[in-house]
Amino acid sequence: MTQGSLGWAGGDGRSPDPAPPKIVVRHLYKVFRRGDRQVTALEDVSLAIPEGEFCVLLGPSGCGKSTLLRILAGLEAPSAGTVEIRRRAPQAPLNAMVFQEQGVLPWMTVEENVAFGLQMRGLPRREIRERTERFLEKVQLLPFRHAYPKELSGGMKQRVSLARAFVTEPEILLMDEPFSALDEQTTFLLQEELLRIWSEHRRTVVYVTHSIDEAILLGDRLLLMSARPGRIVEAIPVPLARPRQIETLRSDPRVGELFVRIWHHLRREVVGHRESGA
Amino acid sequence: MEQATTQEQRLAPGRRSGGGNALPVLEDGAWRAEQRSRSLERLLTLLGPLVVLGLWELLAQLQLIDTRFFPPPSHILSTLVAMVASGDLWYHVRASLSRIAIGFLLGAVPGIVLGLAMGLYRPVRALVAPLIGALMPIPTMALVPLLIILFGLGELSKWMTIATSVFFPVVINTAAGVAGIEPIYIDVARNYGASRWSFFTRIALPGALPVMFEGLQMGQAIALLTIVAAEMVAASQGIGYVIWTAYKTFQIARMFVGLMTIACLGYLFSLALRALAQKLTPWR
Structure with a gap:
């Protein structure tokens, strides 16, 4: 069906x-x-x-x-x-997942969380920085880039999660x-x-x-x-x-x-x- | 709604170093009452030890307690000053400190490594856990004779005594720290393609760090207990040696100086470890 x-x-x-x-x-x-x-x-x-x-x-x-x-x-x-x-795109990751609220890594700052997927793929540092900033801007978290998740509201944590997934530009x-x-x-x-x-x-x-x-x-x-x-x-x-x-x-x-x-x-x-x- | 929290949170990162949360907004009168009760608490914190010392001094001066066993605090203090001035105290403190430092490293480093391996690899855990479980309940002091047979009467046996006592809480807490990492963090790492090494450095290590530090904190406390006892058995210098020989030669004020020194060292160690923990786990 x-x-x-x-x-x-x-x-x-x-x-x-x-x-x-x-x-x-x-x-x-x-x-x-x-x-x-x-x-x-x-x-x-x-x-x-x-x-x-x-x-x-x-x-x-x-x-x-x-x-x-x-x-x-x-x-x-x-x-x-x-x-x-x-x-x-052969170099794009196959998928990226937005997890439930606890999926943001507490020991990384907002910026480190968003950059995580890009770092794991070993992209050049400048590109990581530039793309991370672009997506932090998109989810309005640029002023909080150095904050840790414990300082964020639930909604802000999920914006981190969204940015982390979208920034890797995955196939799905x-x-x-x-x-x-x-x-x-x-x-x-x-x-x-x-x-x-x-x-x-x-x-x-x-x-x-x-x-x-x-x-x-x-x-x-x-x-x-x-x-x-x-x-x-x-x-x-x-x-x-x-x-x-x-x-x-x-x-x-x-x-x-x-x-x-x-x-x-x-x-x-x-x-x-x-x-x-x- | 979200906007309001955003405004409120915007201040948060800058205030982080302050540590505490913002005070709840209270009315003026209530706020003052709160301040008063806080300064009272601070006063009481200081008052406790002072009252005990004052009472002790008074009873000793009035000869109501046996000053051969409980010399007045003023006498202890002058003994302390004399020992500091002659360099006598530092000579012994330095000996104990270097034993603790070396022994601590000899116990903590393998404890962390093995604990991480146990937390990350189930076969390692299966192999090692029963051994640790069997050896842990043995008080380290009961092992001192064996350690002396193995490592002789010199410094090595003292290092190993401390290392043994530090090793167990560190290995157990490290393994528990890794095993206690939320499964969702492991999913995140896998989903974003973390390599083995990245998983170790970015997920396992920081995830285990807080619990690992509790183990180090325990190890530090046990190391102090152990060094003093070990120095009482076979040593020619160190705080434990000071306490034991002072007791043997009936220099009781000197013995009390040794006890006070240990109390101070323990306090300083836990402060230092806490500062280190705060530096290494700023997200807590």
């Missing part, structure tokens, strides 16, 4: 993209061992994500969406199936509920900031969240996942023009309809999961 909406590349009037997809996942399985029993986290997940798409994985907690993201990041190996990421960006620990207003601001930075280059994004509102605001296309074992049960395009703003989205009747449609799906999964006693 994901195959049907494969070519869909955003609601901004661009024509469907005939190029081969950026990410292709085929028949992916992930089985964990918990003592003497086995837990199937992902079951036969197949999907294709076109270049430049902001793709949101949406599902009840524990549905394996983070596991899928970790497999895409190469942090975990699949039990079966394949993942292909099409390279465009992976985000694992980056704003879930923040308060609502801070989340709004960071979502807008994320969209602003992303819209400059429109790199392919896979974004994991459990928030329907967030998914609609950010995504070109939403992949709904079932409760464990995680499967992709529905792909929903978001036919909203960019740039998007929270204010206009809130008053758009299509958003309400989308919300209800998604909720009907998820509700079945959440309730069904509970009744199955898991």
Whole structure:
């Protein structure tokens, strides 16, 4: 069912993209061992994500969406199936991940955190400095470049995390509920900031969240996942023009309809999961 | 909302060196009361030792306590002054200090190296942990005879005594420090392509440093305990030697000078280590 909406590349009037997809996942399985029993986290997940798409994985907690993201990041190996990421620039890193709030390294300053990925790739010092500064500017953290994370608010830490991922200019960006620990207003601001930075280059994004509102605001296309074992049960395009703003989205009747449609799906999964006693 | 915190935080980096958080905004009266109670606390901190010393002096002067065993503090002080003036005290302090410094290094460096290896490589941990677990509960002083058999009566056996006692808390805390690094930091390192060496220098070492320093702090305290005891057994100089021979020759004021010197050294060591920790872990 994901195959049907494969070519869909955003609601901004661009024509469907005939190029081969950026990410292709085929028949992916992930089985964990918990003592003497086995837990199937992902079951036969197949999907294709076109270049430049902001793709949101949406599902009840524990549905394996983070596991899928970790497999895409190469942090975990699949039990079966394949993942292909099409390279465009051979020297670019394959992916960069925006972690949850604790992902900022506490013993590095803001600047060192942002430069970390570039340093790991052994780029020349001047280039690291120049790119780091550019992205510190973009996330408005230039005045805090020498501060340590303990001195930052949660929102500022996540801006560090965003800058650290974007500055490496990876083939794909992976985000694992980056704003879930923040308060609502801070989340709004960071979502807008994320969209602003992303819209400059429109790199392919896979974004994991459990928030329907967030998914609609950010995504070109939403992949709904079932409760464990995680499967992709529905792909929903978001036919909203960019740039998007929270204010206009809130008053758009299509958003309400989308919300209800998604909720009907998820509700079945959440309730069904509970009744199955898991 | 975010903007407000941004403004507030903008001041923060500059104030970092001050250490403390900004005072909560209190009303004037409440603020003054707070200040008063703080200066009272400071006064009480000084008062405790002074009262004890004053009482001691008074009881000694009135001959209410046996001054052969508890000479008045004024007498101890004049003994101290005489020992400092003659260079006698420094001669012994220097001997103990160099033993502590060398022994500390001989224990702490292998402790850190082995602790890091244990934290980073599970096979190393599996191999070494039971040995450490079995040897650690033995009090170092019980090992002194064995260490003398192994390393002779000279300086080497004293260094090794201190090294042994420092090694265990350092190795255990270093291993625990590495093992306690949040898995998410390891994910970050892997995701951004850290090499083995980068992982070691940028993640494992700084991540383990705070807990490692607690081990060094413990090791430092134990090193003092050990050196004094070791110098009592077989030595011709050092603070432990001063205390022991002063006791043997019934120069009790001299013995008290030795005790006070150790108290001061311990305090200075922990201050120095704390300053070093603050310098090496500025993010804390």
